[in-house]
Amino acid sequence: MSSEPFFFTWSAQREASGIEIVSGQGARFTTKDGAEWLDLSALSYQANLGHGHRGVIDALKSQCDRLLLTTPSGLYPQKSQLAEKLLAIAPKGFSKVFFTLGGAEAVENAIKIARLYTGRHKLLSRYRSYHGATLGALTLSGDHRRPPLEPGLVGVTHVLDCYESRVPGGAMVIEGGGSAEAVEATLRLEGSRSVAAVFLEPVPGANGVLIPPAGYWDGVRAACDDHGALMVADCVLTGFGRLGTPLGFEDFGDGVPDLITISKGLTGGYAPLGAVLVSDAIAQHFEDAVLWAGLTFYGHPLGVAAALAAIEAYERDQLFARAKTLGVQLASRLAALQDAMPERIARLRSKGLLAALELDVDFTQLAEIKGRIDAARLSVHWNDRYRTLILSPPLVISERELDDGVTRLHRALE
Ligand code: PLP
Numbered sequence: 083m084s085s086e087p088f089f090f091t092w093s094a095q096r097e098a099s100g101i102e103i104v105s106g107q108g109a110r111f112t113t114k115d116g117a118e119w120l121d122l123s124a125l126s127y128q129a130n131l132g133h134g135h136r137g138v139i140d141a142l143k144s145q146c147d148r149l150l151l152t153t154p155s156g157l158y159p160q161k162s163q164l165a166e167k168l169l170a171i172a173p174k175g176f177s178k179v180f181f182t183l184g185g186a187e188a189v190e191n192a193i194k195i196a197r198l199y200t201g202r203h204k205l206l207s208r209y210r211s212y213h214g215a216t217l218g219a220l221t222l223s224g225d226h227r228r229p230p231l232e233p234g235l236v237g238v239t240h241v242l243d244c245y246e247s248r249v250p251g252g253a254m255v256i257e258g259g260g261s262a263e264a265v266e267a268t269l270r271l272e273g274s275r276s277v278a279a280v281f282l283e284p285v286p287g288a289n290g291v292l293i294p295p296a297g298y299w300d301g302v303r304a305a306c307d308d309h310g311a312l313m314v315a316d317c318v319l320t321g322f323g324r325l326g327t328p329l330g331f332e333d334f335g336d337g338v339p340d341l342i343t344i345s346k347g348l349t350g351g352y353a354p355l356g357a358v359l360v361s362d363a364i365a366q367h368f369e370d371a372v373l374w375a376g377l378t379f380y381g382h383p384l385g386v387a388a389a390l391a392a393i394e395a396y397e398r399d400q401l402f403a404r405a406k407t408l409g410v411q412l413a414s415r416l417a418a419l420q421d422a423m424p425e426r427i428a429r430l431r432s433k434g435l436l437a438a439l440e441l442d443v444d445f446t447q448l449a450e451i452k453g454r455i456d457a458a459r460l461s462v463h464w465n466d467r468y469r470t471l472i473l474s475p476p477l478v479i480s481e482r483e484l485d486d487g488v489t490r491l492h493r494a495l496e
Contacts, residue, residue, distance in 0.1 A: 083095070084096055084098055086100070092227070105133075106121075106134050107133055108133060108476070108478050109475055109483050110133065110483075111133050111461075117459055120460055120461065120483060121461045122461055122474070122475045123461045123462050123463050123472075123475070124351075124474045125461075127288075127346055127347075128347060130346070130396075130477050131347075131350030131352075131392055131396075132350075132477075132478040132479070135395065137391050138349070138395065140391075141390065141391030142353065142388055144387075145384060145387035149383050152381070154377065154381070156381070158383065161181075164386050168344070168357060168359060171393075173332075173338045175338065176360065176361050177360070177362045179360070180357060180373075181355065181356070181380050181385075182357060182380075183354045183356060183377065183379055184354050184356045185219075185318035186220075187216065188344065188357060189214045189216075189222065189281070190214075190218045192314050192343050193218050193279070196278045196279035196341065198368075198374060199278075199312070200279070200310070200312065202277060203236070203237045204239065205237060206239050206240075206268060207222040207240055207280070208243050208282060210224055210243045211223055211240075211243075212227070212287075214318075215227070221234025222238060222281050225288075241268050242258055242264065243286070244258045244298050245258050245292035245293055245431065246293055246294070246295045248429065248430040250420055250427065251424070252417065256295050262300075262302050263301070265280060265305045266305035269305055269309040274309055275310050278312060279313070279340075280312070280313055280314065282314070282315065283317070283318075283319065283320065284329070284330035285325060285433060287319040287474070288319070288472070290438050290468050290470045291432070291436055291472060292431065293432075294334055297335070298335075299331060299334035299337050300335035300336060300337045303338075312341060313339045315341070317329040317330050317331070317342055317343060317344050319346060321344045322346070322350075322392070323396060323401050323402035323404075323405045323434070323435075323477050324405065324435060324474065324477075325433045325435075329342060329344070333433075339361075340364060341358055341359065341361065343356065343358055344357050348389050349389045350395070353385045353389075355385030355386065399478070404477055404478075405435045408435055408481065409435055412437055412484060413432040413433075415485065416437055416439065419439075419488065419492055420439070422492070425442065426442060427440070427441060428442040435473075435479075436473070436474050438465075438470050440469065440470045441469045441470070441495075442469075443469055448466070454493075454494035454495075455491065458491075460487060460490055475487070
C-alpha cells in the first residue's frame, strides 16, 4: 500500500507521490526539504495571485469572524457584491450568477442550464479538451481521462481541435484537423436544432495551450446561432487574467458566449469557488421556469470572501494588463529559445502568461529533461502524451523572475 491514508488523484496509488509546500511568497514557494521553487505553474493553474497573498488571507480571516454558516438561499451582502462584480467582468448582456464549489461543478450546472433552457439534450465539445472530473464534465472532456469512465452522459459528440503553432524560424501553422466549418457540419449532421450547447475552452490549457486561429471563435459562434445551440465558454483556466484579458476569449473575435464557467483564479486558489455566468435571455427564462439545480455550499462565505479580495487585488494591481505585458516578454524569450534549439522545440504556443513548448524528444529524453527541470527547482506542467511543457506562472511574477525562469529552462532543455 502507498504510504498516505488518502488517495492521490489520477494515479495508481503505489507509485504516486506528492509535494509538501510549507510556505511561499509571490512566485516562489518552499517545500518541506527546504528547497525554494520558482513557480512557473501557478500550481494547478489557480494561483494567479501567487503565494502568501496578504489581502486574500486577511479577508478570509475577517470572514471567519463575520459569518461562516449560511444556506443555499441565504442572503448576505458579500454574496450580492460578488455576483455584481462578476457580471461587471463578463461581457455586456449577462445578468445572473450561479455559484458552485469548483470548475467541474460549474460545467455540470452549465450543462443543466443549457438542457433546461433549450429543451434539447445533445452536447458538442472538442477532443483535446478538459472540462472537469465529474461524470458529466468528464464526458465533455475529450482527452485521455474520459475513456476509462465511459459510458458517461448520452448525446455527447466530440470534434477535432483547431489551433495555431509557431514552428522554428517563426512561421505559424494551423493544426488539429478541426475548423469552425467542421463544428457547423457536425451540428447539422447531429440533426439541425437538436444540440443544446457547444462547450469550448477559449484556449485548452492542460491539453497543450491550443490557441485558435483568426476567425475560429466567431465561426463557432455563427455555427451555434445557425443551429440554435448555446455557446458555452469554459473559462475555468483562462479566466482572471491568464491570457491577459478578464476571461480569455476577448481577443479572439466579437462572439459572446451564452454561458461562461469560471473557477481557479476566481479566488486565486485561496478557497474553493466556481460559478456559471448566465446571459440575459437565459436568466429571463428561469424567472418562470424552475432552475433544477442547487448545492449545500452554494455561495459559501469563505469562497465569496476570497473571490472579492482576489478581484480587488486583480483590479488594484492591474494584473490582467500586467499578464498581457509580461506575456509579450515571455513569448519573445520563448521564440528565441525555440530558434536556438530548433531540433528540440518543434512547436511553440503562447498567449499572455500561458505557454507550451512541444518537444521533439523520445520518452527517455523527456524523463531526463523533467529531472533537470526539477533539479533546477522550476515548477512547471507536463503533458506527457504530447511531450509538451506548459508554463503558467502567477500573474505577480516579476520580470526578473520570468527572465531567470526561461534562462534556467534553457539550460535544462539543452
Ligand atoms: N474546466 C477547465 C477548462 C479546467 O481546466 C478545469 C480544471 O483543470 C476544470 C474545468 C475543472 O475544474 P475543477 O478541477 O475545479 O473541478
